[in-house]
Amino acid sequence: xxxxxxxxxxxxxxxxxxxxxxxxxxxxxxxxxxxxxxxxxxxxxxxxxxxxxxxxxxxxxxxxxxxxxxxxxxxxxxxxxxxxxxxxxxxxxxxxxxxxxxxxxxxxxxxxxxxxxxxxxxxxxxxxxxxxxxxxxxxxxxxxxxxxxxxxxxxxxxxxxxxxxxxxxxxxxxxxxxxxxxxxxxxxxxxxxxxxxxxxxxxxxxxxxxxxxxxxxxx
Numbered sequence: 001x002x003x004x005x006x007x008x009x010x011x012x013x014x015x016x017x018x019x020x021x022x023x024x025x026x027x028x029x030x031x032x033x034x035x036x037x038x039x040x041x042x043x044x045x046x047x048x049x050x051x052x053x054x055x056x057x058x059x060x061x062x063x064x065x066x067x068x069x070x071x072x073x074x075x076x077x078x079x080x081x082x083x084x085x086x087x088x089x090x091x092x093x094x095x096x097x098x099x100x101x102x103x104x105x106x107x108x109x110x111x112x113x114x115x116x117x118x119x120x121x122x123x124x125x126x127x128x129x130x131x132x133x134x135x136x137x138x139x140x141x142x143x144x145x146x147x148x149x150x151x152x153x154x155x156x157x158x159x160x161x162x163x164x165x166x167x168x169x170x171x172x173x174x175x176x177x178x179x180x181x182x183x184x185x186x187x188x189x190x191x192x193x194x195x196x197x198x199x200x201x202x203x204x205x206x207x208x209x210x211x212x213x214x215x216x217x218x219x
Contacts (some may be wrong), residue, residue, distance in 0.1 A: 001068050003037050004092035006062060014088075015059040015071075016051060023205045025049075026198075030087060033080075038087035041079065044206040048086055051077050053195040058092070061099065071099040104132040107201045109156075116153040117144060126153070128154060129171075135189045135199040136169050143184055147173045152188055160203045167197055 006012065010029040015022055027040045039060075041126045042049040051058050058077040073109055075090040108130050114123035115138060127139040136154070154169040171188030178184050190197075 001062075001096045002092065003060070003072055003075075003090060003096065004032065005093040006037060008032075013061040013063060014039075014042070015061060015131070016049075017057040018043075018053075018121065018209070019055055020090070022105075023209060025202060025205065027088070031082070032092060033082050033089075035092050036080070036089040037092050038080070038082060038089050041086055041088050042206075043202075049206075049209065050079065051088060057098075058088075058090075060096075062096070066102065068098040070096040072096045082161055103136045105201065105205075106130040106132045106137075107204055113154055113156060115140075118150045118152075126154075128156060129185065131156070131169070131197065131201065133190075133201060135174075135187065137185060137187045139179070139183050139185050140174055141183050144173070144176075144186070147176050147184075147186060149173065151191070152186070158200045158204075160200060165196065165200065167200060168192070168195065169197075 004012070006029045008029055008031055012027060012029060013106055014025045014027055016025065016057060017023075023043045027042065030038045030040055032038065035088040045097065056138050057099050058075050060072045064070065072094045076147055077090045077093060080089040090212065101135050109128045111128055112125055113128050115126045116123050121153070129137040129139055138152070147162045150173045152171050152173060153170075156169055157164050159165070173186050174189050175187040176184055
């Protein structure tokens, strides 16, 4: 599939690798101009993430329902101005290929929080290991009897720009692994998905980028 086959308004995902660390951001195809496909840039507080560097690799993924995603790798993306607006741009003749998706981006948390597990009204302290837009994982010192399908609820106090937001994580256990120290890692799929979770993960990635390097510049 050619990059030019993506229609205006198509949602895509940018896999941005900076110094061996990968970040994922959702964006949208806006238009075509001078044999390039123009995409909405990633912004934070009015600033645009600068993706023009030898140390930055940008892959573009188009996620299709009931089919494997299409990915365009190492797109050599640049920033351009068109009709007074700044866009990300890559050549329209790039050839994409089907990709065996590894799942949604997982944001590492590594914090202790109370969790309500199954019918037990008493909350257990667990380590919330990571969070994605489709699920979460936690580590518990207590083994859960017959864990598959057990419901778990964690109210996570996330922070965006020094503001605390409560993210209700209501999941169902779908896998478990015993760690070398005897604790158990449980993976959960979200029963009730929340758009705020995806927004929170996006914002945290931007904060990590800002700390890693000053790569945001004004239009």
